[in-house]
Amino acid sequence: MFYISILLQLLLSAAVASVSVSYNPKSICVLERSSVDFKCTFDYPYYSTLETTKWFKPEADQKQDGTQVGISVYHSNTAEIHQLYKNRTAYANQDRNCSLQLHNVSKNDNGMYFFRFEYSYRGKYTGLGGIHLSVAVLPFRVTVKTQKENGHIHEGDSVTLTCGTENCTPKQKLFAWFKNQRLIPEATDIEFRISSVSHHDFGNYSCALKNSSSTSADEILLDIKYSPKNVEIAVLPSGKIREGNSLTLICMSNANPSVTNYSWFLIKEANVSHIGFHREFFIKAASQKDDGQYFCIAKNDIKTKN
Template sequence: MLFKDVDVFWVHFLLGLTAVQCEWSVTHSSRRVCGLKGASVVLSCTYQYPWKGRGDTYGGGEWYGEKSQRVIKHSHSNYPDCSLNIDKLSENHTGVYKFRFYTALHLTWITDKTGVVLSITDLQVKEEAVSRKQNQIKVTCSTSCILGSEYVWYKNGQILQGKTTASILLDSTKLPEKGNYYCAVRGYAAHRSPAQSLQVMVTSAAVTEGERVTLTCSTTCTLSDHPTFTWFKNSLIHKRTTDKNLHFDLVQGHDSGNYSCAVRGHESVASIDVFLYVRYEPKNVSVSLSPSGEIEEGTLVTLTCSSDANPPVHTYTWHFTTPARWSVMGTGESLTFNMTPVHSGLYHCEAQNEVGSHNSTDVLLDVKKEEDAAWPVNAGIIIFMVIVILLALGIVSLRKRGAKSTANTQRALENAQSDLTTVYSIISAHTLPSDLTQRVGSHGLGDVQYASVRFSRTRRQEASSRGLEDCVVYSNVRDLSQS
């Protein structure tokens, strides 16, 4: 009976343990992880603890390598996350990693049977020919496992915009394609591949604008006595000649392109392209100003230099000129500063590439001061004051002239009166004869006497007083003898 009870106990224990094994679990988001050499990686992991709070306790967990069985990391009370982070990855980290935890109630380890496979890779840039006809080279960012879907490409230290795939196509005949290429996975910019140098194979050397250039079409086939050659530029018919040579007396920048040739009638078997690379110094160098128009003090000003050059401009230099000095303001395609009076002057940029350099025309920059805005008002006030002063002076002048004219007239009259010669007329009263008296009285004339008086002038005043005429003064003299 005792043994029977013991058997029943072990059966229940094993069944309970089986149930525990079924309810406890470890889950990984990915069973295969690719890590970049030198970078870090996270092995994601979660676990289920269904008996938590029902008498069971979590006894701790740990990650270990399947080969070495060496414990890598202990995991404690971070339920339900059990992820593992590994830094500074190397080839030694390659392998299978598993997570297990201990249950105190059942005294056993719950182990993830499958685990996570970790692979370590580095980046390599490899190139391969794609099309001899089109001179295309395929450059690939190579890895031993899949790291990501988006890449970053660099050329001579600069990011190539728009290049985000694992492979890019380059033209092996174009000098601008020459350089050192390397790649990185998006998000791991600090862990780039070693540089891969792309050597450009050009049949004809690069030429400079203005030089004489000759392209020659040759073939190993037997030709007719007078063959005609068809020349292609960028896959389009450029010219037909009876001469196997294509001449450029003074090659220009617009002559750059891919050239090929064929015997007329056999255009389907044209030669491979040869890239004619025409270099020229910067042209059409100009400066643009932002903002445009009048610039007030304190405004943020940006000058931008632009040009057409082949190869591209590698240095922009900004020059500043005033009547007092000349100086270099800086380098770069743009020049930015806060406008102050000391920045007023002439600006121009110098664009330089491998062929030569060229300057833009001068741009005048003048600061608009705050007092300049008040100048129209001040000018109006000044003009108004001048007009008022002139009017006042005019009125005073007119008054002075009127007073002077009156005084002159008064003095003239006084002088005329003073220059007159006083004539005394002595009139004696005589007793008229009685008959005359009667006649006079009968006619009602009474006591009337007539005296003729002449005003004489001195010779000195005669000339100036010619306008005065002799006049007769009539005096009524009362005969006092009749009173």
């Protein structure tokens, strides 16, 4: 009698231990309108008969831990499947493989999913933990991250552009990056890093999945602040200057933000004179007294350049 009792306890322990559900992975992010695989295996007592299998999603007003059975995403009795999931699922239907494929996912499919099975002798078990599904809602969006607290980006700063969507972004995908609608061939990750930006990086950026037409709805401007560059003087009219003719000297430069202050100087016989403070310097009637070397200084909020 003692040996029978021990044997029954061992059988009972084995039966209890063999009831399980395993999910892999526990969290998934997929693009809307695509398909997703819920990988799942389960186990139940060898002497039992499997009666019901189902995948369910707790409703919004229920606990999201699997303790409350929600709407049926899949059910071995097809009549039990909720209308939202009719003809959208494919169950593995293999011994101890409870994997499920869900097609044409949408934003409404965000949430927790659990597998539950029932077997003979009134056995019921729900695999706790579940799988959390996040649906990435298009279009893609580009966000800019820099170490500067005020958000302004200056030449030499490190900048990271991230391609993302609402809710989440599938990280295992290859991405394409565009600057002013032209492909950046070397950029294929979810992030595009520029370790030291220059004024050449100024422009509009967007992203998409590689080999896809799903670009970001709006380009984002990478607005890089830099001091005046390529300061030059243009003379109008060009050519030889005759005495008595009028002419205009124009100080031109490339800067961001724009130049806010100009200064004109004349070098004559080793003397430097300040002669003006506008972008254009006008000489009404040229004469010998105007002979000399002219230069301008362009200044913005960052620096000056002559």
